[in-house]
Amino acid sequence: WYQRRVHGVDTGVRGTHAALKANYRGTITGSDDYNWYDKTRQATASPSDGNGHGTHTMGTIAGSEASGVGVAPASVWIAGKGCGPASCSTADLLGSGEFLACPTQADGRNPDCTKAPHVINNSWGGGQGDTWYQGVITSWLAAGIIPVFSAGNSGPNCGTANSPADNNNVISVAASDSADTLASFSSRGPAVAGSGIGRQKPEITAPGVAVRSSWNTGDAAYNSISGTSMAGPHVAGVVALMLNANPNLTYNQIYSTIISSADTSTLRQPTGALTCGGVAWNSFPNFHYGYGRINALKAVQRAVAFAQEN
Numbered sequence: 001w002y003q004r005r006v007h008g009v010d011t012g013v014r015g016t017h018a019a020l021k022a023n024y025r026g027t028i029t030g031s032d033d034y035n036w037y038d039k040t041r042q043a044t045a046s047p048s049d050g051n052g053h054g055t056h057t058m059g060t061i062a063g064s065e066a067s068g069v070g071v072a073p074a075s076v077w078i079a080g081k082g083c084g085p086a087s088c089s090t091a092d093l094l095g096s097g098e099f100l101a102c103p104t105q106a107d108g109r110n111p112d113c114t115k116a117p118h119v120i121n122n123s124w125g126g127g128q129g130d131t132w133y134q135g136v137i138t139s140w141l142a143a144g145i146i147p148v149f150s151a152g153n154s155g156p157n158c159g160t161a162n163s164p165a166d167n168n169n170v171i172s173v174a175a176s177d178s179a180d181t182l183a184s185f186s187s188r189g190p191a192v193a194g195s196g197i198g199r200q201k202p203e204i205t206a207p208g209v210a211v212r213s214s215w216n217t218g219d220a221a222y223n224s225i226s227g228t229s230m231a232g233p234h235v236a237g238v239v240a241l242m243l244n245a246n247p248n249l250t251y252n253q254i255y256s257t258i259i260s261s262a263d264t265s266t267l268r269q270p271t272g273a274l275t276c277g278g279v280a281w282n283s284f285p286n287f288h289y290g291y292g293r294i295n296a297l298k299a300v301q302r303a304v305a306f307a308q309e310n
Contacts, residue, residue: 007117010054015047019067037080059214060233071237097136121236123229129192152187156272166191175208182270189287262292
C-alpha cells in the first residue's frame, strides 16, 4: 500500500484521537516538524482542535479502518490550523496554505517541498466571486497538489456557490443525504461571473448529511453533523485512493475521472428551484449536483485503468 499524504486546512485536528493518531505523520516520524502548522492565538506545538470541525473532516478522509469512518484509512495526514475555534482569519488561512505547498520545521526553517501533501481538503469559505486565495491554489497545483473545496451552505437558492470553491481549477463539492437527495443547505451554481471564477459549480456531490466522524472532545469521541464541509472530505479521500492506485495521475486526469464516473440515475429531485442557470436539476452537468454523486469504486477503477494504459 503506497501511502498518500492528505491534509486539511481547518480548525486543527485532535492528534491523539484513536481514529487518527497512528497515521499522523508526526506520530510516524516522532516530530511535529513538517507535519503541523499553527500560528493562531491559541497555538499549540502538536495537533489540537478547539472546535471539532477539523477533527471531523480529517476523520472522514483518513480515519482508521477500525474506526469505520475514513474513506482512505491508510493515508498519512498532516494539518494546518487555518481556523480558530470560532472563525478563520486571512493570515491563518494564507499561512496554512503556504506551509502546505512546502512544509517547514515548526520554527519555519528548512523548507522541504518533498513533504507536501498530495491532496488538500478545504471545508471553509464565504462570499462569492472572490479570488483572494487563487495564489495559494496556483502554488498547490504547481506542486502537483489536488485542491478540494466545499461548495458552501448557502442553498437552496440558485447562484449561491461560495468562494474559494467557485474559483477555477478546484474541485467544488455539494452535499447529498443517504437517499441521494441534494441537501437543502447545499450551495447551488452557477458561480458569480468574474475573472478566475468557474461557472460550472459545483462539480461533484458527496455525502454531507448526518455524517459520523471523529470529534475533538475525547480520544474515542464521535459526532454526526451536516454540511458541505462533510462532503468535501469524502472527495478528498477518494482522490487519495485514486493516487494510491496510480501515483502519476495529474489534476486534469483526476478531475475528468471523478466527473465521468459519477452516478446520476439514483439522484432525487431537490428542494428549491428545479432549474438553475437555465439547466434542469436532472440534466447533467447541472448547477445542483454538478456532474453527479461521486462513485469511489468507479473512480479508483478508472485510475487503475490509466496506470495500465501507460
